[in-house]
Amino acid sequence: MNFQRFAHAARSTLSLLSLSSLSSRPFPSLPDAWAAHGSTALFVLLWSSGAIVAKWGLAYASAFAFLTLRFVLAFGVLLAIAAWRRRWLPERGQRARVAMVGLLLTGCYSICYLLALDRGVTPGMLATLLGAQPILTLLLTERRFSALRLVGLVLALAGLVMVVYQGIGIAGTPVAGMLYALTALATMTAGTIVQKGIRQAPIDVMPLQYGIALLMCLALLPFEPIHVSATPALLLPLGWMALVISIGATLLLYRMIQGGNLVNVTSLFYLVPAGTAVLDFLILGNRLAPLALAGMVTILLGLALVFRNKPGA
Numbered sequence: 001m002n003f004q005r006f007a008h009a010a011r012s013t014l015s016l017l018s019l020s021s022l023s024s025r026p027f028p029s030l031p032d033a034w035a036a037h038g039s040t041a042l043f044v045l046l047w048s049s050g051a052i053v054a055k056w057g058l059a060y061a062s063a064f065a066f067l068t069l070r071f072v073l074a075f076g077v078l079l080a081i082a083a084w085r086r087r088w089l090p091e092r093g094q095r096a097r098v099a100m101v102g103l104l105l106t107g108c109y110s111i112c113y114l115l116a117l118d119r120g121v122t123p124g125m126l127a128t129l130l131g132a133q134p135i136l137t138l139l140l141t142e143r144r145f146s147a148l149r150l151v152g153l154v155l156a157l158a159g160l161v162m163v164v165y166q167g168i169g170i171a172g173t174p175v176a177g178m179l180y181a182l183t184a185l186a187t188m189t190a191g192t193i194v195q196k197g198i199r200q201a202p203i204d205v206m207p208l209q210y211g212i213a214l215l216m217c218l219a220l221l222p223f224e225p226i227h228v229s230a231t232p233a234l235l236l237p238l239g240w241m242a243l244v245i246s247i248g249a250t251l252l253l254y255r256m257i258q259g260g261n262l263v264n265v266t267s268l269f270y271l272v273p274a275g276t277a278v279l280d281f282l283i284l285g286n287r288l289a290p291l292a293l294a295g296m297v298t299i300l301l302g303l304a305l306v307f308r309n310k311p312g313a
Contacts, residue, residue, distance in 0.1 A: 046249040048275030050241070051123030052283055054114055057237035063118040064217060064224040066238070067110060071214040073242035078207040090198075090205045097197055102209030105191025107216040112184035119177030122286045125163060127276035128296045129181050131303075132160045136189045138306060149306050156302025162295030202250050210246070274300065 057066045082088050090098045116126055135156040138149075164178060198205060228234070273296055280286045288296065 043249060043252050044272060044275055046244060046252070047272050048127070048279055050245050051113075051117065051126050051276050052279045053237045053240045053245075055117050055123050055284065057234065057241060058114070058118055060229040060231060060234040060237070062225050062227050063114045064111075064221055065226045065228045066241075067114050068214070068217040068221060069228070069238055070242045070246065071110075071210055071217055073238065074246040075207070075210040075214050077243065077247060078203075078210055081203065082207045085203075087204060089208060090200055094198055094200060094205070095208070097194060098200075098205045098208050099212055101191050101195050101198065101205070102212035103216070104187045104194065106209040107213035108187040109184050109191060110213060111216065111220070112180045112187060116177050116180035116184060119180055120174045121177040121181050122280060123284065124273075124277035124280035124286055124288050125166075125173070125292055126181050126184075127273040127280075128163050128288075128292065128299065129160065130185055130188065131273035131296070131299050132156055133185060133189050133192065134303065135299075135306060136185070137192055140189070141193060148308065152302040152305030152308075154302070155305065156299045159295040159298030159300075159302060162298060163292050166289050166291040166295065206247070206250065 054066075057070075060066075061069065089095060113126070113130075117123065135153060139153060164182075277288050277293075277296065281288075
């Protein structure tokens with residue numbers, strides 16, 4: 001499989017990320033609106049690439065070997081940042097909640113995400129399933145729904161059923177892979193709900209979260225097949241997932257939220273499944289089947305209805 005075009009795009013995106021997420025303020029020579037939309041578009045591009053690059057990494061290492069190496073690298077960088085900042089742990093009252101998020105969102109979600117790809121779920125299908133996460137979060141956290149939101153919920157959940165049926169009932173995707181994908185969806189939803197109560201910056205809580213996730217991988221490592229191809233080709237997907245996705249994209253997201261762009265971020269975040277499906281086709285050659293494509297469109301229509309009159313944050 002040829003990843004030369006992606007490698008070129010990766011180098012260009014890394015340059016953009018270093019400029020936009022590490023600077024202390026938006027580009028002074030550009031209008032604020034342009035900088036804000038550029039940040040949100042960059043975030044969607046980065047997040048959409050996650051499943052594609054993870055699938056690429058699995059060509060050179062088993063799922064748990066790749067995930068463990070990713071967490072080792074991310075955790076090492078976060079420890080270096082913590083040492084430089086002289087701030088190792090979150091505030092005392094927040095540590096239990098931060099640890100729970102590390103267990104659910106950083107650990108369980110990442111493990112099930114990669115195992116789903118390893119068990120035959122395509123990146124586009126996985127991203128489409130995970131695209132229903134905002135709907136489930138809304139369903140679990142809100143008590144009352146307007147008629148429009150209820151219609152949106154039904155549409156989005158119907159789209160989810162269509163994608164699952166396409167994967168298991170028609171395409172013959174292994175049941176284990178689909179179960180891992182649905183577990184990733186459940187743990188991401190639960191972790192997001194717990195995360196709502198955390199008021200600290202990600203850079204303050206991420207070292208503990210990634211430390212917990214790394215311990216989970218190390219505990220499960222003896223029970224999983226382990227192989228790693230010691231080749232330079234492994235370095236780019238590993239570095240991308242550890243540094244760009246695990247650290248850079250998360251910090252970029254938080255920076256946009258702090259800048260008052262929460263509505264824009266939320267709206268663009270729902271484009272991740274479509275972005276991943278496009279990248280899945282362009283880079284890996286995987287086409288979404290008509291039923292799965294219809295399911296993705298149905299989920300997006302449902303999301304548009306649910307969040308059409310969403311109050312600004």
